Amino acid sequence: MEHIKELLYKMADDLLVIGHRNSEWTGLGPILEEDIAFSSMAQDKIGHSQALFQILHELGEPEPDTNAFMREAKQFHNAQFLELQNDDYDFSTIRHFLFDHADQLRFDNLANSSYEPLAKVARKIKGELKYHVFHADIWLNKLGNGNEQSHARMQTALNNAWNYALGMFEKGDYEAQLIADNIFEGEQSLQNRWLSVITPIIEKANLKIPAEKDWEPILGGRKGYHTENLEQLVTEMSEVFRIEPGAEW
Amino acid sequence: MYGNAYIDPNEKANAMLAGEDPIKLAEFEARIARGEKIEPKDWMPKEYRKQLIRMIEQHGHSEIIGALPEGTWITRAPGFKRKLALMAKVQDEVGHAQLLYSAAETLGKSREDMINDLITGKSKYSNVFNYPAYTWADACIIAWLIDAGAIINQVANAKGSYGPYCRALDRICTEESFHLKYGHDNVVTLATGTPIQRKMVQEALTRWWPPIMHFFGPSDKISSHTEILMRWKVKMASNDDMRQQFLNMYVPKIWDLGLVIPDANLKKNEEIGKWDYTEPDWDEFKRVINGGGPCNAERLAVRRMAEEKGRWVRAALLRKDEKYVTPLA
Numbered sequence: 001m002e003h004i005k006e007l008l009y010k011m012a013d014d015l016l017v018i019g020h021r022n023s024e025w026t027g028l029g030p031i032l033e034e035d036i037a038f039s040s041m042a043q044d045k046i047g048h049s050q051a052l053f054q055i056l057h058e059l060g061e062p063e064p065d066t067n068a069f070m071r072e073a074k075q076f077h078n079a080q081f082l083e084l085q086n087d088d089y090d091f092s093t094i095r096h097f098l099f100d101h102a103d104q105l106r107f108d109n110l111a112n113s114s115y116e117p118l119a120k121v122a123r124k125i126k127g128e129l130k131y132h133v134f135h136a137d138i139w140l141n142k143l144g145n146g147n148e149q150s151h152a153r154m155q156t157a158l159n160n161a162w163n164y165a166l167g168m169f170e171k172g173d174y175e176a177q178l179i180a181d182n183i184f185e186g187e188q189s190l191q192n193r194w195l196s197v198i199t200p201i202i203e204k205a206n207l208k209i210p211a212e213k214d215w216e217p218i219l220g221g222r223k224g225y226h227t228e229n230l231e232q233l234v235t236e237m238s239e240v241f242r243i244e245p246g247a248e249w
Numbered sequence: 250m251y252g253n254a255y256i257d258p259n260e261k262a263n264a265m266l267a268g269e270d271p272i273k274l275a276e277f278e279a280r281i282a283r284g285e286k287i288e289p290k291d292w293m294p295k296e297y298r299k300q301l302i303r304m305i306e307q308h309g310h311s312e313i314i315g316a317l318p319e320g321t322w323i324t325r326a327p328g329f330k331r332k333l334a335l336m337a338k339v340q341d342e343v344g345h346a347q348l349l350y351s352a353a354e355t356l357g358k359s360r361e362d363m364i365n366d367l368i369t370g371k372s373k374y375s376n377v378f379n380y381p382a383y384t385w386a387d388a389c390i391i392a393w394l395i396d397a398g399a400i401i402n403q404v405a406n407a408k409g410s411y412g413p414y415c416r417a418l419d420r421i422c423t424e425e426s427f428h429l430k431y432g433h434d435n436v437v438t439l440a441t442g443t444p445i446q447r448k449m450v451q452e453a454l455t456r457w458w459p460p461i462m463h464f465f466g467p468s469d470k471i472s473s474h475t476e477i478l479m480r481w482k483v484k485m486a487s488n489d490d491m492r493q494q495f496l497n498m499y500v501p502k503i504w505d506l507g508l509v510i511p512d513a514n515l516k517k518n519e520e521i522g523k524w525d526y527t528e529p530d531w532d533e534f535k536r537v538i539n540g541g542g543p544c545n546a547e548r549l550a551v552r553r554m555a556e557e558k559g560r561w562v563r564a565a566l567l568r569k570d571e572k573y574v575t576p577l578a
Contacts, residue, residue: 023323023332026339027316028551030559031566032347035316039340043333050329065328089562146565153561233324240385241327247443249327249385 001059003174004115006077007184008059010172010222011106012052013078016068018099019045020233021086030089037135041096044128051121058117069241073230080221081164083230090150090157093143097136097201098165102194104129109190114182137201144205155207162210166191166217265296265477281482286412289355289575300483301411302356303372309349310367310374312342314548315395318378322388334431338392341424348420351576352413359573368553376534377460379542386439386446386453393432394457397499398464400425401491410482433502440506447507454503455511462529463537465491471531496524 022042029035053064061067076083082099086092107129110122143150169191172178179186202209220226241249266274273292280287287293316339323339326332350360366372377395382388400422407418439450466488478484486494496515503510514527537545 020324023336026323026336027313027320027343028555028558030555030562032313032343032350034562035343036340036347039336039343043336043340046329046333046336050333053329069328088558143562143565149561150565236324239325240322243327244443244445247446248438249331249442249446 003177006172006174008052008056010077012049013076014082015045015049017078017082024086041132048125055117069238073226073234074224077222079168090153093139094157094161097140100132100136101198102168104133105193109185140205144207163216164218167219170219170222269294281410287410288412297481298356302353302358305349305353305414306363307373309346312346314374314378316342318382319388338428345421348417352417354576355413376538377464379537379545380460381544384449386449389435390453390457393436394461396428398495401494405485409485454508458511463534467531
C-alpha cells in the first residue's frame with residue numbers, strides 16, 4: 001500500500017497547505033466578495049484534505065488531526081508552490097488558476113481509479129472543483145484583460161509562478177506502480193493534459209506562458225524539501241493543537 | 250456581530266426635525282406606528298435617513314473589523330473540525346458586511362464612501378473589536394458571548410421600520426444562531442477540558458467581561474435622548490434593557506460551566522427581576538471608542554493596508570461605460 005499512501009499524502013498536504021493559504025485572505029481581500037470566495041474555496045480544500053487524511057487513517061496512518069497538525073515541515077509532501085506566501089492578489093490568483101486546474105484534472109482522473117476508496121471521494125470532490133476553476137478562469141481573464149497595470153502584474157506573477165507550478169508534477173518513487181495498477185494516470189500525463197487545458201485560457205487572458213527553454217520545475221516538495229514558508233505555516237497551524245495534543249479541542 | 254449604534258449625545262431632538270414638512274412627517278410617523286416598513290424610494294425625514302445610514306454602516310464596519318480578531322485564529326484553529334467551522338463563521342461575518350453595505354447603499358451612500366469613512370476613522374464600529382483576542386479561548390468567548398449579545402441587539406432591530414435593514418437582519422440572525430452554537434460548543438469543550446484549557450477559558454472570560462458589559466452601549470442614565478429614534482423604530486430597545494436580557498440569558502449558562510464572572514456585585518435581584526452589577530467604566534468606553542483602545546490603531550491599519558493592496562484590482566474591474574447601480578435590498 002506504500003504507493004497509495006505516497007499518492008494520498010502528497011494530495012492531502014497540497015490541499016491542507018493551499019487551504020490554509022486561501023483562508024489567509026479572510027478579512028483582507030480586495031473586495032468583500034473575494035474574501036468570501038477565497039474562504040469558500042479554503043473550506044473546500046481543507047475538507048478535501050481531511051477526506052484524504054481519513055483514507056490514510058484507514059490505511060493505518062495516524063488519525064487525521066494528529067497527522068495533519070503534529071508533523072514537522074520536513075514530513076510534508078506538498079509541492080513548494082503551495083506553501084509560498086499569498087503575496088498580492090496577482091500571485092494568489094495565478095496560483096489559484098494553475099493549481100486548481102491541475103487539482104480538477106487530477107480528481108477527474110482519480111474518479112476512475114482502481115482504488116475504490118479514493119475513486120469514491122474523487123467523484124464527490126470533482127463536482128466542487130468545477131466552481132473553483134470557474135472562479136479562477138473569470139479572474140484570470142478580468143485581470144489579464146483589465147488595464148495596463150493589472151495585465152503587467154498578472155504576467156509578472158505568471159512568470160514567477162511558472163517553474164514552481166511545474167514542480168506540482170514531481171514524480172514520486174512509486175509512480176510506475178501507480179500507473180501500472182491503474183490507480184493514477186501519472187504526473188507526466190497529468191501535466192500534458194493540464195498544459196493543453198490552461199494554454200488557451202491563458203492566451204485568452206492576453207498572457208503568455210514562459211518560453212519552454214526556461215522551464216525548470218522546482219522540485220523537492222514531494223520528498224520533504226521545503227522553503228522556510230512551510231516551517232512558519234506549520235508552526236502557526238499547530239500552535240494551539242500542540243498546547244495539549246491529546247486533548248479534545 | 251454588533252452591539253449598539255453609538256449615538257452622539259449632543260444631538261437635540263428638536264434639531265433633528267428642523268425643516269421637515271409637517272404633513273409628510275405626520276404621514277411617515279403614522280405608517281411606522283401602523284407597523285409598515287419604509288422602503289428605499291419612500292419619503293423619509295432627513296434625520297431618519299442620516300441615522301439609519303450611520304447605524305447600518307457602523308454595523309457593516311463591525312462585521313468586517315470583527316473578522317480581524319477572529320480571523321487571526323483561523324490559521325491556528327486546533328484540528329480540522331474547528332478550522333472548518335471558524336472559517337465558515339468568519340466568512341459569514343464578512344457576508345453580513347456585504348448585506349449591510351447593500352442595505353445602507355439603498356439610502357444613498359456608496360460602499361466605497363462607507364469604507365473610506367471607516368479607514369479614515371470618520372465612522373465607528375463596535376467598540377468590542379478594539380480589544381485583542383490573545384488566545385484561542387478568547388476567540389471562543391467572542392464567538393459565544395459577543396455573538397450572543399449581537400443576536401439580542403439584532404433580533405430587536407429586525408423589527409425596526411426600514412425594510413432593507415430588517416430583511417438583512419433576518420438573514421443575519423439565522424446565521425448568528427449557528428455561531429452561537431459554535432461558540433458555546435467551543436467554550437463547553439474548554440471549560441470541561443484539561444486544567445490548561447480551563448485556565449485558558451477562565452482567563453479569556455475575565456479579559457472579555459468588561460468589553461461584553463460595554464457591548465450594548467452606555468447606560469440609559471447617561472445615554473442620549475433617543476425618544477424620536479425609538480418612535481421611528483430606528484432604535485428598538487434601550488441599552489440597559491438589552492444588557493439585562495443578555496445577563497438573564499447567559500450568566501446562568503456561564504456559571505453552569507463553573508466559570509467565574511469577575512464582578513462580585515453580579516446577582517439577580519429577584520424582587521424586581523433584574524440583575525445588579527458593578528456599573529461598567531464608561532470613561533474607559535469613551536476613551537476606547539475615541540481611539541484610545543489597545544487595538545484601534547492596528548485594526549484600522551490592517552483595513553487600510555487591505556484597501557491599499559486591493560486598489561489595483563478594483564481599478565482593473567472598472568468599466569467606463571458601466572453605471573453605478575444601487576443594489577436591490
